[in-house]
Amino acid sequence: MRLDSLYQDVIMDHYRRRSGHGLREPFTAESCQVNPTCGDEIRLRVAVDGQGRIADVSYEAAGCAISQASASVLHDAVCGLPQSEAMIIESAFHALMQSRGTDAGDPEVLGDAVAFAGVSRYPARVKCALLPWMALKDALHRSEGISR
Amino acid sequence: MRLDSLYQDVIMDHYRRRSGHGLREPFTAESCQVNPTCGDEIRLRVAVDGQGRIADVSYEAAGCAISQASASVLHDAVCGLPQSEAMIIESAFHALMQSRGTDAGDPEVLGDAVAFAGVSRYPARVKCALLPWMALKDALHRSEGISR
């Protein structure tokens, strides 16, 4: 029961069938992030189009169910969105992860990502869920640097 | 009463009228010793004659009543003795100081120096009483090096 509230079905589904997995071309910028406690790494690429929309997010990642599912949910959540909207989701997700189980998350903003609410109760796993999002934020930041 | 057993009359007398105080010539060897806890220093000279006898011990010292009295007692105890006998006293005095109040000291060997028995009960003061004797030992050691 405690475990099921952490590994919700949405998470397990994404873990099994990771959306958007693999590294693809073309891409605007790339970010590598490592989780020092476990040693897991994610390499994530964003392709931003001329209108500032995220055309694609592609990634390769080693990691636990939480981090794998998080990358997959991220892919589905932000592909096709303007960067600014993606960053709103990123902020909301970050806040949710820091909430220590006090926040259920707003499904309007977060969509499937609310399934990670239970993770915030396990501080050692928060980094797992955040890792892909940190990579996204960093990659978008780099892509801005490039397009400027 | 506790204080009086530490600062025995013999000690106070020597402290007031230090025998052999001052640095004199000729001397065979000299040693400087410092007590790191208080910063006090003693400079002590031995004059060893051709027969290996200690003809004179002269010294200059800053320090507490215990260390001053100890230098004075040392002077009276070893002047005129063969080095080897002086070293026997030194050993006995060292053992007395390490005894933690369990030993009264042998007056046959130690003479006036038995008055320091009470010092051994105060570990922080043991170094005070030993300082001149460490200087003597070191100076005799050096003088051997020279005469050889």
Add this chain to the structure above:
Amino acid sequence: MITATGLDVAAVRADFPILSRRVRDNQPLVYLDSAATAQKPRVVLDAERRFYEEVNAAVHRGAHALAEEATDAYEEARQRIATFVGGHPEQCVLVRNATEALNLLAYAFSNATALAGAGRVAAREAGFDGDPRLVLGPGRSIVVSELEHHANLVPWQQAAAKTGATLRWLPITPTGRLDLSDLDRIITRDTAVVSITAQSNVTGAITPLVPIVERARAVGAFIFLDACQAVPNSPVDVAGLGVDALCWSGHKMCGPTGIGVLWARAELLAAMPPFLSGGSMIDTVEMTRATFALPPQRFEAGTPLTAQAIGLAAAAQYLDGIGMARIADHERHLTACALAGIAELPEVRVIGPTDLVDRGGVVSVIVDGVHAHDVGQVLDDRGVAVRVGHHCAWPLNRRLGIAASTRASFYLYNDEDDVAAFVAGLAAAVSYFRGR
């Protein structure tokens, strides 16, 4: 008894089990050696024990329930400790004692210098980004003062020896105050760092910080503060001081032994190369190189001082509960009593300031014709615990032409009776040694 300064000393004393001890054949203990190390209230001991009995686990390395709780407890402790001096937790490195903190700062320079010599790439791989302000050599200088505790002197001697930098110092006046008249000639454009005590542990003199900080800033030097005698005894707010780093020891503020704090500006922490290295301070490790965690973790190698941090946080909580301003007032009051009592004894001379202007609650004295260790012995015989010796400030002693002195230091749990016992003990030492 509630003193004029509003401190209920009797209630405070009841918090400290050791204060009901008897020493030397049943004399009640009068503890006047808090500047060396302070006693511990029950809440601090309880906090440490509770941690061990209920939470203890590896911090920042484990994922199980206890490890989570232990990590939270440790980081909450850091937060509480940071709050005590108005700092941010990410700016507070938990170290063993102030001595380690000062060494950490001094090693930042000698390590940076050695790594700079290894070339840009090697330096970067070893965690040093090349900040030239940390690279020393002949022609650069380190400035301290003549009244420093050895902990804020010897590490800088070592750094100077390793790098070829010159060690300079602010001298002191015959009354033991810092002499700033040559400030501009001592702290110059070649000065990389000024490291200075906030308050002398011998004379109690409080350092006039403003001109020193201004001068250090003007020449682009780092300015560090040894706040060992300040943080435990008065309200300290790092934000207002204008210094780059500040450190103190937990054991002097009612905390456990084995913990100290280095507070430093984020920008300095980011620039310094690693000090101790190993687990928990890295991001990734390969056989020939590593990348490093962000501060403060970068400077906390290995299993941390977990229980000690929790104990120190409890001490901060305890002291803040009483109020640091009130504690400072109380110490000031006791110092005034001591100075007044000593003024009645013609054979006793105070080292350093004899008034209350810019001075803290330590009073060191010389008794004419009686060595400090003999004075201390008489006091000890009466149950009064004071510090005798050079107080780890040998150069100050040498400069003032004194061998050793007798120091009483006051803290929140001392009262006027303690001061009276000190003054009476000094009088007794005079008559014991001069009367015989």
Add this chain to the structure above:
Amino acid sequence: MITATGLDVAAVRADFPILSRRVRDNQPLVYLDSAATAQKPRVVLDAERRFYEEVNAAVHRGAHALAEEATDAYEEARQRIATFVGGHPEQCVLVRNATEALNLLAYAFSNATALAGAGRVAAREAGFDGDPRLVLGPGRSIVVSELEHHANLVPWQQAAAKTGATLRWLPITPTGRLDLSDLDRIITRDTAVVSITAQSNVTGAITPLVPIVERARAVGAFIFLDACQAVPNSPVDVAGLGVDALCWSGHKMCGPTGIGVLWARAELLAAMPPFLSGGSMIDTVEMTRATFALPPQRFEAGTPLTAQAIGLAAAAQYLDGIGMARIADHERHLTACALAGIAELPEVRVIGPTDLVDRGGVVSVIVDGVHAHDVGQVLDDRGVAVRVGHHCAWPLNRRLGIAASTRASFYLYNDEDDVAAFVAGLAAAVSYFRGR
């Protein structure tokens, strides 16, 4: 229950208050993370507390009654700790943790190198007598192994970066053992120091010391031992090992956090320049130079880890009371149980030795298709505390081609039920993740 190895585990467990804790909605705690940090018996907590409540004072600096008692307590603790490994107290430096001890050793080389560069006189004034064996540079090498804990790798990377020395390492076999086939080509005449673990904290493999020590001796290199996983778990006698230095952490042997031990041969201690400097480690101090106390004080700058030393001595007393050989046997028995249980689970693979030959009481596993942190989560959910991750031995993981593993480690207070809970938890993780 008294096990086959003669240990009354139920009685032992009663000494450890934390073991009756419940976690995660009332699951009884099964603590299998002692290789990270061990739990503390009541006698250790009592000893620390008694020190604070009755004795606490500044060690080696004060002359009053409490200071004398505290100094005695501290030095008796050092003696007791030294006895635990058959060493002399003057050879035991009390440090914060094993990581600090390893850094102290690594800094001996980088500091000696920097001071040698400053010239003979400057080096001597800074406390380094010029022993050429400590002076590194291009053309000299430092040797570690590929399975070291970061604490015995990163400090040597830093020393190499600062001095220009080359870092080399003994590789490992696919089963996680040290591969000594190239020993003579790795440890050569240019090798200044070999620093190696006594036992892997990941695989439990015990290092075959004899050939390594012999080779190091033959080429005149120092040989150091990271005994973090050995001293707490088996009888260790420094005299018989033939190494120059050995260190471990107190918190892994039921002692407090914040204390570790460096044992080193007197001759090495005398040759090393100062590491941390400040009060209590000096003999005399002038503004531009200092002279230094004899070891071990020379390496214990500042107010020491007093209460922690007393706690660690109590831990040594406690463990010796039970008997280190008996504890080793007990761990061996539990390890055998664990290996047998795991052998029944086809999805679970042990990292490193799968038999009992030359291995200690840690068992790390990989569960096919389930990430270690997910395995750990299932175990944690059942109250079983294990360690998951790279265990601060990243290069070992990389070499064995694994990302992270799940480690159970056994200690005197664990019993067969704990092992069964671990094995059952692994099976549960398999079915939770593979069944869904």
